[in-house]
Amino acid sequence: MNEAVIISEKAKAKPAKPKKKAGGRPPPWGRLINATLLGYVASALSSSAFTSLLPIPRAEATFMSLLIAGLIYVVIFIYVFAVKTWQKGLYVLLALSVISALILSVTRWELI
Amino acid sequence: METLRQSMTWMHTWTGLLFGWMLYFMFLTGSAGYYDTEIDRWMQPERPPAIEVTDANRVLLFEMALERAEEAMPKADEHRIFLPGDRSFSPFISIFSSTRNADDTVTRSSLQVLADGGPPPKTRETAGGQRLYRMHWTYHYIPRFLGEIIAGVVTMFMFAAIISGIITHKKIFKDFFTLRLGKGQRSWLDSHNIVSVMSLPFQIMITFSGLLLVVTTFFVPIFMAQYGDVLIAERGITPQAISQIERDITGRGDKIERTGKPAPQIDFAGMTATFETELPGEKISYVTVHNHGDSTSRVFMTARLEDGVLRRSPTVGFEVASGDVIRVTKRNVRDTEDVINVLEGLHEGLFAGPILRILYFVSGLLGAAMIATGLVLWTKKRRQNLRKGEAAERNLIIIERINVGVIAGLAIGIAAYFYANRLLPVGMEGRADMELNVLFLTWLAMVVHSLARPPQKAWIDQLVVAANIFMLIPVMNALTSSIHLGNTLPLPGRPGDMALAGVDLWMLVIGAGFAYAARIAARKEANTRNTECKTKKVEKAPAPQPAE
Numbered sequence: 001m002n003e004a005v006i007i008s009e010k011a012k013a014k015p016a017k018p019k020k021k022a023g024g025r026p027p028p029w030g031r032l033i034n035a036t037l038l039g040y041v042a043s044a045l046s047s048s049a050f051t052s053l054l055p056i057p058r059a060e061a062t063f064m065s066l067l068i069a070g071l072i073y074v075v076i077f078i079y080v081f082a083v084k085t086w087q088k089g090l091y092v093l094l095a096l097s098v099i100s101a102l103i104l105s106v107t108r109w110e111l112i
Numbered sequence: 113m114e115t116l117r118q119s120m121t122w123m124h125t126w127t128g129l130l131f132g133w134m135l136y137f138m139f140l141t142g143s144a145g146y147y148d149t150e151i152d153r154w155m156q157p158e159r160p161p162a163i164e165v166t167d168a169n170r171v172l173l174f175e176m177a178l179e180r181a182e183e184a185m186p187k188a189d190e191h192r193i194f195l196p197g198d199r200s201f202s203p204f205i206s207i208f209s210s211t212r213n214a215d216d217t218v219t220r221s222s223l224q225v226l227a228d229g230g231p232p233p234k235t236r237e238t239a240g241g242q243r244l245y246r247m248h249w250t251y252h253y254i255p256r257f258l259g260e261i262i263a264g265v266v267t268m269f270m271f272a273a274i275i276s277g278i279i280t281h282k283k284i285f286k287d288f289f290t291l292r293l294g295k296g297q298r299s300w301l302d303s304h305n306i307v308s309v310m311s312l313p314f315q316i317m318i319t320f321s322g323l324l325l326v327v328t329t330f331f332v333p334i335f336m337a338q339y340g341d342v343l344i345a346e347r348g349i350t351p352q353a354i355s356q357i358e359r360d361i362t363g364r365g366d367k368i369e370r371t372g373k374p375a376p377q378i379d380f381a382g383m384t385a386t387f388e389t390e391l392p393g394e395k396i397s398y399v400t401v402h403n404h405g406d407s408t409s410r411v412f413m414t415a416r417l418e419d420g421v422l423r424r425s426p427t428v429g430f431e432v433a434s435g436d437v438i439r440v441t442k443r444n445v446r447d448t449e450d451v452i453n454v455l456e457g458l459h460e461g462l463f464a465g466p467i468l469r470i471l472y473f474v475s476g477l478l479g480a481a482m483i484a485t486g487l488v489l490w491t492k493k494r495r496q497n498l499r500k501g502e503a504a505e506r507n508l509i510i511i512e513r514i515n516v517g518v519i520a521g522l523a524i525g526i527a528a529y530f531y532a533n534r535l536l537p538v539g540m541e542g543r544a545d546m547e548l549n550v551l552f553l554t555w556l557a558m559v560v561h562s563l564a565r566p567p568q569k570a571w572i573d574q575l576v577v578a579a580n581i582f583m584l585i586p587v588m589n590a591l592t593s594s595i596h597l598g599n600t601l602p603l604p605g606r607p608g609d610m611a612l613a614g615v616d617l618w619m620l621v622i623g624a625g626f627a628y629a630a631r632i633a634a635r636k637e638a639n640t641r642n643t644e645c646k647t648k649k650v651e652k653a654p655a656p657q658p659a660e
Contacts, residue, residue, distance in 0.1 A: 028126060035272070036265065041333070048337035059361045062338045063448040066327045069334060070271070070320060077272035078279075081123035082116055109340035 030086035038093040039076040043069045045100035052107040120276040127273040128486050131266045133518045136483045138248045138266065140522055142318075143476025145245025146461055146469055147615065149200045152240040154615040155533045157593035159235055162201035163227045170195070171380040174399055176229045177205045178378070182404060185209040185221045189367065194398040197416055201611065204232050212367050216351050238533055239544040244526075249326060252548055257329060264330030267323045274315055277308060300492050304485035307478045314475040315482065321459035324452050373407040375432045382435065387413045387428045390440050394419065394426055407433050415443070422450060423457035466610075473618075484519045491515060512567045514559060520574035521558025523626070527581040528554035530619075534592040568637045575630035582623030586616040 047069040051061035080089040144151065153159060165173065174193060181191040188209040196202035204224035211219045224232050243252070250259035308315070323330070336343060339357045346353035358364075378401070387396060394415035402410045409432040414425045420443045429439035445454060457463065461472045491512045498504060504512075532550035536543055562570040590596035595612050602608030 028122065031123075032126065032130070036268075044331055044333040045337060048334050052338065058338055059363070060447055060449075062334060062361060063452060065334045065338065066331055067324070067448055067452055069331050070268070070323045070327065073268055074271050074275055077123070077127070077268070078120070078275060081276070082119045104337050104340060108338060109344065 028081070028086070031080050031089065034086055034089050034093060035077045035080040038090065038097070039073055039080065042093045042097045042100070043073040043076055045097050045104065047072050049100035049103035049107075052104055058108075117280055117282070120279040124273055124276040124280050125490065127269045127276065128483070129490055131269045132483055132487045132490075133514070134262075134266050135270050136480055136487070136518060137522060138263070139476055139480035139483060140526070141244060142248035142322075143473055143480065144241065144526065145248065146464075146473045146476065147618070148241030148245045150241065150611045150615050151244065152238075152242060153201055154589075154595065154612055155238040155240045155530075156235045157595045158233075160203040160226070160233060162203050163196050163205065165195050169227075170396065171384060173205060173227065174380045175378075177207055177225060178401060178404065180223065180225050180229060181207045181209055181401075184223050185211070187211075187370070188221075188404070189402065191401045191404060192398055193401075195396065197397060197418060199418065199611075203227075216355055236533075236538045237540075237543040239529075239547045243544065243548060244529065247548075249322075252552070260326040260329040264323060264326045267319055267326070271319045271323060274312075274319060278312070281305075281309075300485055300489040304482065304489050307485060308482045311475045311478040311482065315479055317455075317458055318476070318479065321455040324455050325459060327452075368403060368408050368410075370403050370406040371408055375405055375407050375409045378404075378409070378411055378432055379435065383411060383413060383428075383430050386430070386437060390428050390437065391415060391426050391442065394443070397425065409433070410438065412439070417457075418462040419443075421454055421457040421463050423453040423460065423462075424450060484515075487515050487519065510563075513562045513565075513570065515562075516567055516570040516574060517555075517559030517562030520571065520578055520626075521555050521562065523578050523622075524558050524574060524581055525551045525555035527578065527585060527619075530585050531581075531588060534588055568633070568640065571633045572630060572637060575626050575633055579623050579627035579630050582619050582626060585619040585623075589616060 044065075047065040048061075050068070051064045054061060054064070056064070076093065079092070080086070083089045083092070163173075173195060177193040178191060181188070181193065184207070185191075189211045190209065192208045194206040194208075196204070204226060206222065206224050208222045209220065213219060226232055246252075249263040250256050251262065254262075328335075335357060336349075339353075339360075342353050342356055343349060346356070380399075384396065387394070396413050397416040398414050400412040400414065402408075402412075410429060411432055412427050412429045414427045417423065417425050422443055422445065424441075426443045427439065427441045428437060430436065431438050445451060461469065464472055491508060494508050495504060495512075529547055529551040532547040536546055536550075540546060558574060562574065565573065586597055590598065595609070597613055597616050600609040600613040600616070602610060602613070
């Protein structure tokens with residue numbers, strides 16, 4: 001077997017590592033919209049629902065919600081990007097928002 | 113399966129890139145805000161000397177100001193009289209009056225008076241340091257409400273970028289000490305890491321507290337969720353519903369109606385003495401007088417905000433008719449609202465002395481540097497990933513160029529703002545707005561310039577302009593006013609005015625920083641050119657003949 005054949009065999013066995021695409025990973029628009037819009041609604045509702053369950057005056061609960069909403073929002077951001085598909089993130093955030101709204105409808109909206 | 117670190121790198125890249133330019137604007141103008149009152153003074157060189165408030169003249173000043181307030185707006189619900197603070201060096205006493213009308217709207221008026229009760233002399237109209245720092249969350253050209261919403265979204269992205277940046281970091285401690293210069297993308301990554309890690313505690317604090325500052329506008333749905341029953345009962349967001357919610361949140365009672373019976377003269381001297389007994393060590397900043405002249409009149413003496421981190425000042429309330437103390441609130445954290453107040457106080461840094469203020473300012477600039485290096489890194493990384501001979505995408509080229517105009521151009525715009533303050537005609541109509549227009553037009557011109565030039569050349573051009581324009585500000589100040597370094601620097605036998613000198617000195621330091629950056633950019637450009645020349649020579653040279 002001549003040298004040229006050996007080299008081509010090696011090349012077959014170890015294909016050259018493809019260079020990364022110049023643009024990197026595509027922009028995660030689905031996740032960004034999930035995090036920004038749905039994350040906003042879910043963090044506002046869940047923080048309000050949580051504090052509405054605490055035995056504290058409503059004004060105090062409002063300030064507590066304002067304080068923790070930002071933290072919940074950032075956790076949602078991390079979750080939305082860490083989850084396998086953006087659709088899964090969407091369902092979880094929708095569920096969180098609906099459960100929070102149900103809690104609020106009992107505690108604050110007097111079942112409407 | 114993707115690890116958390118990989119997903120966080122993805123998130124860090126995109127959250128940072130999407131709002132990077134806006135965040136850079138917010139950090140740079142926000143950092144200038146730590147010297148807002150100093151810039152105010154610098155921008156009104158004809159201001160009369162500051163009022164010196166002493167124990168001897170405080171009561172007289174309150175009495176005189178209340179008389180003026182009552183003349184300006186008789187029988188107002190409330191007159192609020194502000195004495196100048198230590199840092200403001202204000203020559204005026206500021207008075208704000210307001211009356212709530214029957215239809216729940218509020219009529220307001222404000223005026224400024226000198227220590228002798230006279231109107232303040234005419235000074236040049238300027239946007240000053242106040243509007244320069246306010247634009248970091250109001251963005252100047254858009255309604256304030258919208259600005260606060262945008263600021264909330266952008267801040268949230270920043271917060272997410274910081275947290276994901278921390279998770280992304282494998283060696284956060286090692287990166288603190290690593291800076292490899294002259295290694296292209298690696299140097300940019302090291303610079304980004306070093307400025308981020310160095311100022312990380314500040315960045316976390318400033319971002320989260322920044323979010324809290326706009327949280328009442330940004331998270332309006334929380335009020336709607338918490339007060340859903342009120343909104344349903346009042347059939348929507350009506351003025352009555354808002355008023356009811358406001359009363360519950362602020363704990364403020366209904367408006368106290370005047371009885372028409374006269375009240376005795378307000379005993380400011382006695383009240384001041386009681387204030388000092390109730391709140392030892394505190395100094396009065398402002399006095400609020402409700403229903404002046406009526407038997408229902410009340411006076412609240414409020415301590416200076418800048419004497420503590422908490423963004424709620426201690427207050428002593430008095431009933432004028434009986435002279436009784438009706439309320440004392442001290443400088444302590446009582447509830448969740450105060451936790452928010454402390455964080456907001458940390459953000460604004462009003463309590464900071466000269467050294468801490470420098471640290472605040474430098475940390476803010478490091479934040480801007482963190483964003484700027486991140487933006488440049490994004491483009492460098494994509495350039496490096498290009499295959500040999502492959503042309504860059506159009507988007508990448510545009511982002512690369514706009515980066516120059518945004519990063520260096522904004523600094524030039526801010527410097528132009530200082531020039532506009534001195535060079536625009538003093539009596540010009542709408543002068544303050546024009547100063548701000550100069551800032552934005554200059555910035556726009558820099559962005560256009562950066563689009564027209566290759567990035568490396570545009571960097572050099574704009575950094576050289578920035579270095580010169582900043583270093584010439586003290587010269588221009590000396591040519592156009594008497595508050596220049598020759599008069600304001602403290603010398604033996606002359607106290608000087610470090611607040612004003614500080615503005616000029618900072619301009620020199622910033623200018624020197626840009627000069628250094630311009631030198632690095634020029635050297636890098638020269639190296640690139642040399643490498644290109646050598647490569648061309650090698651390509652032109654005849655290929656060596658293989659040996660027979």
